[in-house]
Amino acid sequence: MTVGSDNELEGQIAEWRAYMDRRRELHRPDADELEDHLRGRIADLTGAGLRPDEAFLIAVKRMGSLDELSREFAREHSERLWKQLVLPAEPDPPAAARSRRDLPVMLLCAALAAVAIKVPGLFGVDMEEDDTRFYALNLSLFALPPMAAYFAWKRQVGVRVVAVLAALFAVGGVAANAYPLAQESQSIALTAIHLPLALWLAVGVAYVGGEWGESRRRMDFIRFTGEWLIYFVLLGLGGGVLMAFTAGTFEAIGVDAQVAIFQWVLPCGAMAAVTVAAWLVEAKQSVIENMAPVLTRVFTPLFAVALSAFLVAVVWTNNGIDIERDVLIIFDLLLVVVLGLLLYAISARDLAAPPGLFDRLQLALVVSALVIDAMVLVAITGRISEWGFSPNKTAAVGENLILLTNLAWSAWLFLAFVRGRAAFARLELWQTRYLAAYGAWAWTVVLAFPLVFRFA
Template sequence: MTTFADQPLEEQIAQWRAYVRRRQTIHGPDVEELEGHLRDQLVALTETGLTGDEAFLVAVKRMGSLDALSREFARAHSERLWKQLVIAPDATDESPNTSRAETLVVLILAVAAALAVKVPTLFGLRLSPNEELPPFYARNASLFVFPLLTVYFVWKRGSDVVRSLWLWLALPLAAGAVFANVFPFPKGSNTEVLTILHLPIALWIAVGFAYVRGRWFDDGGRMNFARFSGELAIYYVLIALGGGVLTGFTFMMFAAIGMNPDWFVAGWLIPCGAAGAVIIGSWLVEAKQSVIENMAPVLTRLFTPLFTVLLLAFLATMAWTGSPINVKRQVLIGFDLLLAVVVGLVLYAASARDPQAPPDFFDGLQLLLVVSALVVDGVALAAIAARISEFGFTPNRVAALGENLILLVNLAWTAWLYARFLRHWGSFAALERWQLAYLPVYSIWAALVVVVFPPLFGYR
């Protein structure tokens, strides 16, 4: 068979060959015969002056008219093939020097984030397996990483427009550093815990501004940042799982020679790895976007029915038993996270959907998920309101009340827009615009909790 000097073309042929071999009804000799036909087509097409990408696209199409398997391959890979044909290589492919430069920048920033975690040690704030985590580390966890992540996006997106935004990017990060450390929090105070939980949410919008080059009011930019956030969360979990395996082997291997690695694991491996993983995960998300489709929308398809069943089962059980919700801080945080996951499922489903496509079964399932979450939110709000009326206001209850109200508004309007879409009274684009327009609300509320709640409640 003819072998082509065009390496990308050979890689495309290899992908086609691997696809054919995965079909159990196609055996070795048949694969070779089909590949021979494909290569003959490619030779004829390239001799007419077509490029490798153009020839491969046409050859697979011609094969598809003769062979159902090739037709299936062409249908499954049509979007990627058209991207390779239409988009110029120099517009999408980074040069080796650019790729190496980005790798070097990412490694430097990841190491800087890891070392930033150790800077407080110079001032007596040590990380020890035998001591409680100093509150300073918890309050400033996002500040060890987010400024460096912002630098990465400014460097990667670098333009004159972004340079003019340096001040606007620095202001929220500097303000976060001030409000995280200026208040006289007593040890274990509720307002300090609220600051720890809400500061990363408030500062994430600064990272978003850097990501979209300051074009925050562009719906496409905000949607890309939402996709990035979901992908980063997935990658971070995967990296954390790998880090857990590494930690386990570290303990096992050093214990085998009578050494206790607690000081290294607690003082270096976990904190430094957790900080550096944010930079590495962001880089992986950026690198992967041009290669394969995002994972978040795929996982949305998987988890939407599961979370719908969970919420319906919870509501049915609560109605059957008459058991009220336990209004403790951990429970309230759990419910807020659950509702945030529902909002995320809606957002990532919207990010992967064609706005012009008609409603389908999955859209109805999404509406059921949103309505179930809306009922759960209403039940939680009723429990919080009853607790406040009986025992008064506390930082935790007011924070939970505000967050549940914010989520209630989002879910209620989302349900309305979904219902209109399913009845063909409105467009899906309206739902997408609503979700994107609502994103800053979460950061604004989180900033209020960080700035206003500590003095309002006497730092208790």
């Protein structure tokens, strides 16, 4: 075999294995065993004179459908699905010992986050109206470093990765607190929005164990982000119910518990929940990781219809978009949701499957979002030409340009895939590589905007 054919074969096996790893019915040892069988069959077939690509296709066909293999393993090991809901897995002894320490380490990190948000109060910075600026800027610095520490411990990262993480959080701390921003400065809101995004990608470095250069690991982090968000929302809803019942029961005996709830339970619980949600994703992902793909399947058609209806209404009424601040936020959030639906659908898809109806719905969703983003950009640039630049309008232009670039190239790749002219893997690779653009822009807003606009 030539070097080129070897590389092509390894690429085909990598795509096959990536799909195998998404079958949560299969554990890693099962997938390793199946890959060994596949490679053995390919070696036998190439030894008989077949080309590597022919050997790969025949070997995969002889092994059977991956869905059938997954179901067969699920039937043979059906007790796993129940045990995973209530019991930890049974890894090798060293891994088992480390797994038993997961819960206390997570609780320690969650407790550190809960304590961190109350430490400023010791220095007179209370959670009152006059000090909301400080907490808005530093909220992510209370919650995310303990979460990154948990993943750094769990992934057993090296000193270099720890140093990179410490440097990123230190830079974020300086950016949030060193600039002399007035209470009415637009940079406060911009930093409060963009610093969590920048630091979340720093958490991603810890999550992947420092292997940020691998596209497959970045996609793992995208999957984790979707699942984490679901768990965090569920914890928030449960916490809200708990606080409501607590306030009501204490009120029944004439005790006002609202001060304690809003000054202690709510902030400390919210900070701790960030790490607890991450631990839940890690602990239960083999069983519950399909939640986000299901939601994606439900909401992609609904958003596609809603955006298409909006575009029809724009054409019918001949009305442009009136870009006020609140309206701009709504449109940006809408585009972010569309991007999230796209990312999670990509992360859960079989790369080798042919294009189907759902892919065409996604293409319609992306094209609709692309047109709306272009309309928003036109409206924003019109406001800038009339009133000049400001931190808010400049940030809006930059973010919409970044989204426009992503949506435009995603639409092109989707169209090529639907027409059978490109592999779906190209779209996945594009999305994982584009994470760097989001991180770069977030850090630019946090670090450079206050200086460029003279702390306005």
